Amino acid sequence: MPLSIQPTRSSLYAQVVLLATLIILVPVNGITASQKDNPREHPPKLLNYSKMTTRQLVDEAEKIIFGGLGQAKVRGAVGRGQCTLCHATIEGMLGERAPNLLGATKRASERLKDPRYHLGKPQDRDTVEKEAFPGSGTATTPLEYIAETLLCPSCYVVAGYGVRGTDDKESPDIKITAPPVSPRPPPPTGTRPPC
Numbered sequence: 001m002p003l004s005i006q007p008t009r010s011s012l013y014a015q016v017v018l019l020a021t022l023i024i025l026v027p028v029n030g031i032t033a034s035q036k037d038n039p040r041e042h043p044p045k046l047l048n049y050s051k052m053t054t055r056q057l058v059d060e061a062e063k064i065i066f067g068g069l070g071q072a073k074v075r076g077a078v079g080r081g082q083c084t085l086c087h088a089t090i091e092g093m094l095g096e097r098a099p100n101l102l103g104a105t106k107r108a109s110e111r112l113k114d115p116r117y118h119l120g121k122p123q124d125r126d127t128v129e130k131e132a133f134p135g136s137g138t139a140t141t142p143l144e145y146i147a148e149t150l151l152c153p154s155c156y157v158v159a160g161y162g163v164r165g166t167d168d169k170e171s172p173d174i175k176i177t178a179p180p181v182s183p184r185p186p187p188p189t190g191t192r193p194p195c
Helices: 009-025 054-066 104-113 142-151
Strands: 032-035 045-048
Touching: 104 142
Parallel strands: none
Antiparallel strands: 032 045
C-alpha cells in the first residue's frame, strides 16, 4: 500500500502547533528545552525533541501553549508560550488581539491569495515590515505563512487586527525574536473581522 503524503486537517494542525512551539521555545542548540514540570527539580529536566514521537511533540506543544494536557478546550488556559493571551482556540470565539487559531492552516491558504499579501513581491507591501529577514521573500505555502507570522507579524496584517491608527500596516502581535512579551492594546470593539 503506497504511503500517502496528502496532509490531513489534523496532521496539519499538529504540524503547525509543533512548528510554532519549536520556533518559540527551542534554544539555540535546536534539540533540547527546559521543562519545568517539577519546580523543585534542579537543574530543570531537559527534553530532547529530536527523539520524540509526533504524539509526544504534540503533547509538549499543548503543555507549552495551554499549560497542560487536556487544557486546549478550557477557556482561559495559558501556558508558557502565552499564545492564548491574544489568540482564541475554541470554535466560534474571537481573539482579543489576534485571529482564532482554529482553522489557521485553511485561512493561511486564503491569506496567500489575498492581494494585500503581495505573494512573491514583498517590496510591494504597504506594511511597516516587508520581510521576516532581508532576502527571505514571502511565504509560498500555508506552513511557511504561519512561520512568517511568528517571525514577522507586521509583514502582513489581517484586516481589522492592526495597531490602532496604522490602517492595518502594523501588527500588535509580539515578535517572537524580540523580548519582552508585551502585547499592545486590542483593536476597538466591533472592528475585528469574524474568525
